[in-house]
Amino acid sequence: MMTDMFGQIRLKVNLHLHTTESDGRKTPEEASAIYREAGYDIIAVTDHWKYRESGAIGGLRILSGAEYNAGGGNGAEGVFHILALGCSREPRIHREAGPQAIIDEINGCGGMAVLAHPAWSLNTVEQTKGLEGIGATEIYNTVSDAGESSRPYSGDFVDASACRGRLYPLIADDDTHYYNGEDETSSYIMLACSPEASDAELLEAIRRKAFYATQGPEIHLLREGNRIAVRCTPAVRISFFSNAVWARDRCVRGSNLTESSCEVQSFETFIRAEVTDADGKKAWSNTIDLRQ
Ligand SMILES: [Zn+2]
Ligand SMILES: [Zn+2]
Known part of the structure; x- marks a missing residue:
């Protein structure tokens, strides 16, 4: 617990x-x-x-x-x-x-x-x-x-x-x-x-x-209108995945990253996120349904 x-x-x-x-x-x-x-x-x-x-x-x-x-x-x-x-x-x-x-x-x-x-x-x-x-x-x-x-x-x-x-x-x-x-x-x-x-x-x-x-990191995916944000424990990479094969701000790399966000476009129907920490351990969010 x-x-x-x-x-x-x-x-x-x-x-x-x-x-x-x-x-x-x-x-x-x-x-x-x-x-x-x-x-x-x-x-x-x-x-x-x-x-x-x-x-x-x-x-x-x-x-x-x-x-x-x-x-x-x-x-x-x-x-x-x-x-x-x-x-x-x-x-x-x-x-x-x-x-x-x-x-x-x-x-x-x-x-x-x-x-x-x-x-x-x-x-x-x-x-x-x-x-x-x-x-x-x-x-x-x-x-x-x-x-x-x-x-x-x-x-x-x-x-x-x-x-x-x-x-x-x-x-x-x-x-x-x-x-x-x-x-x-x-x-x-x-x-x-x-x-x-x-x-x-x-x-x-x-x-x-x-x-x-x-596998260890904590990940949270939050929606505020068209803006989607990740909050997480320190990571070296935060990535978003949707039906847009490419869009801006969908992957950041660095050190001690604890947040990232992006804007979704009108044609996007879902989005989810993954983070990777400095030890290579990953976390996967659930998918947000953008059609709702
Ligand atoms: Zn089995
Ligand atoms: Zn099996």
Whole structure:
């Protein structure tokens, strides 16, 4: 738990990790101890096709989770990995189910369906535009930059989707598998929510985008009419992303930067921001809908 620069209480949450219940290298108890010691308030244990109900392990709160997938290993044919978060009962999903059936069952269980690592899966907007009921997507998952993977950043997919009007809440998480110093306790969300919140209230706060995603830096994106401002902890780079492929004042580089702002144009429909600190750690804001 942390109080941010505006006095708001924030919970530190990793919504995606694996254990020895599937292909992770630590037991649920070991994983829970690692995250608790790193100051996390909540984790979701999201083993492949293995539902873990809400509760606590070793004193750390667990949000119910699982990861389901459709498609094999060929991105050209469509690979979909979908997290089930906060379901009130175990989803009943057939191994041959397609992505829409998986999403529908998760929502039917009162949970949130999260499109996991779209960059790693090579997801395109064409593949996902017909899918209804996705509650959030990952903009970054640590493990896709560890071991034998090198495609962790889904910002291009996120922006292409936003160009089509899909402004998903943007989660960063670890998708932990190895626990070898490369993929644990690195990327997470800072959720503005009471520690006493119910599972449903946690999901509601994620849907409201009451969080930022980060590896350490704090980031806030603020709108005042056509002026969009970032406030952050000291950074070496602050960047804005929208459907404008280029515009003025969208990237500043320097040292100890704690704010930046830009003016949006009438044709811009969304905007979001990222910051990078001197250690290379990043934070990602959620997207502001400029059509409202
Ligand atoms: Zn996955
Ligand atoms: Zn995973």
